[in-house]
Amino acid sequence: MLFVKIVNRSKHALPSYATDGSAGMDLRANLENPITLKPLERFLVPTGIFIQLPEGYEAQIRPRSGLSIKKGITLVNAVGTIDSDYTGEIKLPMINLSNEPYTIEDGERLAQMVVARYEKITWQEVSILDETERGEGGFGSTGTK
Ligand SMILES: O=c1ccn([C@H]2C[C@H](O)[C@@H](COP(=O)(O)OP(=O)(O)OP(=O)(O)O)O2)c(=O)[nH]1
Ligand SMILES: [Mg+2]
Numbered sequence: 001m002l003f004v005k006i007v008n009r010s011k012h013a014l015p016s017y018a019t020d021g022s023a024g025m026d027l028r029a030n031l032e033n034p035i036t037l038k039p040l041e042r043f044l045v046p047t048g049i050f051i052q053l054p055e056g057y058e059a060q061i062r063p064r065s066g067l068s069i070k071k072g073i074t075l076v077n078a079v080g081t082i083d084s085d086y087t088g089e090i091k092l093p094m095i096n097l098s099n100e101p102y103t104i105e106d107g108e109r110l111a112q113m114v115v116a117r118y119e120k121i122t123w124q125e126v127s128i129l130d131e132t133e134r135g136e137g138g139f140g141s142t143g144t145k
Pocket of ligand 1 (some may be wrong): 008045061077079080083084090091092093
């Protein structure tokens with residue numbers, strides 16, 4: 001069990017796992033007034049949540065699949081990274097990829113947060129890399145279907 005400090009300045013309950021097996025906790029908009037995004041409009045939505053991750057951990061902010069496929073509402077940065085030393089408010093850079101306006105309501109679940117360990121590396125500079133089965137092949141090198 002990993003304990004993580006959180007300050008909740010939102011009007012909403014702490015983010016929580018929806019089911020025992022959920023990887024992410026849903027994050028809610030914390031808004032004074034609803035925000036309407038026109039097609040292709042972006043807005044940095046506040047959550048009112050501030051967290052302090054232990055060193056060696058990050059939080060990944062990921063889109064919600066339902067909202068993205070049904071409404072075209074997603075994160076403009078694809079996956080957000082919350083650094084362990086970031087103690088500011090978690091914000092959600094949302095974009096409307098549909099061709100209709102979309103109104104974000106206060107308390108709406110817009111994204112999900114997954115806490116993950118990461119490795120810090122030290123470069124070992126070499127002039128040539130080891131041979132592998134794939135080598136430099138990528139971008140469809142194994143076939144298209
Ligand atoms: O979706 C996001 C992405 C980032 N952040 C916060 C936490 C993160 O630690 C900080 C910086 O994020 P990032 O490194 O992605 O942004 P940057 O554009 O490189 O800004 P900086 O120069 O502050 O690192 O912004 C969010 O609240 N939401
Ligand atoms: Mg950065």
